[in-house]
Amino acid sequence: MELEIKTLAFGGRGVARQGGEVWFVSNALPGERVTVAEERRRRGIVEARTLEVLSPSPWREPDPCPKAFGECGGCDLAHVAAGFREKAYKTSLLGALRGAPEALRTAVEAATFFPSPWHYRLRGRLHWAPEAQVLGFYAPSSHRVASLEGCRVLSPGTLALLPAWAESLKNANLPAGELEFLEDLPGERRLLLFRGLFSGELPRLPGVDGFWGIRGRGWGQRELTLELPLPLTVPVGSFVQGNRFLLAELWRMVEALVREEGFSRVVDLYAGVGFLAAAARFGGAQELTVVEVSPRAARAARANLPQARVLSMPAEAAVGQGALVGADLVILDPPRGGLSPAVREAVAAAKLSSLLYVSCDPACLARDAKVLVDAGFAVRWAKLFDLFAGTHHVELAVLFRKT
Structure with a gap:
């Protein structure tokens, strides 16, 4: 199926109309002609994914993250170039x-x-899959955990530590769960909170100043200070805006x-x-x-x-x-x-x-x-x-x- 994308929906999908139906297509931008594969259909609405971009938009990022739109579901606008993000956001917002x-x-x-x-995340949640020994984000429309080599949203320091963390979590027999992280503004210090059922001793992890469970067991620091005009103390697991x-x-x-x-x-x-x-x-x-x-x-x-x-x-x-x-x-x-x-x-x-x-x-x-x-x-x-x-x-x- 070949479609012409007319606009961008809030949620990151390109929108096309064909045969009386509205198509929502991942990895597609306004003005593009794309070939697509249908994924789901319901009452006049079709969800699809892009197979090939026949005529790319000026908005398109020439070097997107290679894991986007296939392996990792973290960035659904990875295909939008930085200089066109404002236009993309305003287009989708006005529709919503x-x-x-x-x-x-x-x-x-x-x-x-x-x-x-990029590399803006100072807090967030990673998923731990012990069977696959992978620590990362979910794949698109799935609970399969994708590894994060080369991830552009995590800080370089945290990204470099993920393999060692996964090895330590495996050795500690930590069950499946979420690993919430909190960093300081430079990305030099970090705390972890494990959201899952585990009553054992949480392992010592490299580059981590404190590691706690939701039941209050753990070790090290429980909070970090963000050096703002008024210093702000943030406990791991508490809300603060996540872009450093x-x-x-x-x-x-x-x-x-x-x-x-x-x-x-x-x-x-x-x-x-x-x-x-x-x-x-x-x-x-x-x-x-x-x-x-x-x-x-x-x-x-x-x-x-x-x-x-x-x-x-x-x-x-x-x-x-x-x-x-x-x-x-x-x-x-x-x-x-x-x-x-x-x-x-x-x-x-x-x-x-x-x-x-x-x-x-x-x-x-x-x-x-x-x-x-x-x-x-x-x-x-x-x-x-x-x-x-x-x-x-x-x-x-x-x-x-x-x-």
Whole structure:
């Protein structure tokens, strides 16, 4: 089957139409003619993979990772050249935001884009397959674990250590599970957390400062410090944005917003260890309320921001207890599913002047933005951060102001 690709869907697949059906094709870009192999078909939608690119797009990366679109499923936009990532992201986002308020779509089209180099990952999860003795990412549409020789998202230091780690895990008879890693900004120090059922002694691994299990057994350090304008302590297993190169840009965005607008009272409803709240503090915020559901991350937020009021509870409970009252700025960086109905309704009804919404899922952002716009908020600007370079995931920050 030969197809002409018309656009790019959110998720990284090229889109074509043929015989009344919509085709979603991996490793295909707008403007290309490709031959494809069908993989799945359901009610007018066909998923396929590219067999041959007959006429390549200018967007196409001339030297993509050789493991992409076959062996490793980690990077579904590995075929997009760095100079065209912004165009690719905006094309796919605008498709995903088709039902969003027009002001949000306009802001995304005009958004400043912050690109990322490779080897950006300072935290993430690897899969351990003891039968194959492989430590890596899943293969596409599979639970088979692919090895990561030459991986472009991990730091060179961690990449070089993977064979020795796999050998040690094999010798310790560690069962299948996930190995979560956390690095410092230079990529010189690292901690590991094993997410799996194991009651034995975790092995000593080269290049690792601490190795822990989810049941609290392990050895070495439990946390690292990220050297930002305000140093940030991060326990392994807790949330912090995972791109070592763009943390500074996210920090500057929040710091500048707080400083330029003179915001004094800031609420961060999904704070993790307090990264965005710390940037607000550095920008001049005097009163901080930090909300975080994870007890471990909330403890770290207290250590990172001793002046802040830290509420270790779900965002729903915090807004129910009046956490939004009197805030100049509310920061929203929710999980992928976006705001829950309770939080969405509370934010829309609160007497707020400004919201900074940081999202990694455009469909959920579109849903939440519609409620906010209907409640009287206007979209002021948007910024795009390539936090997950090589994948279709992109971080979208949007400033809303009450009109």
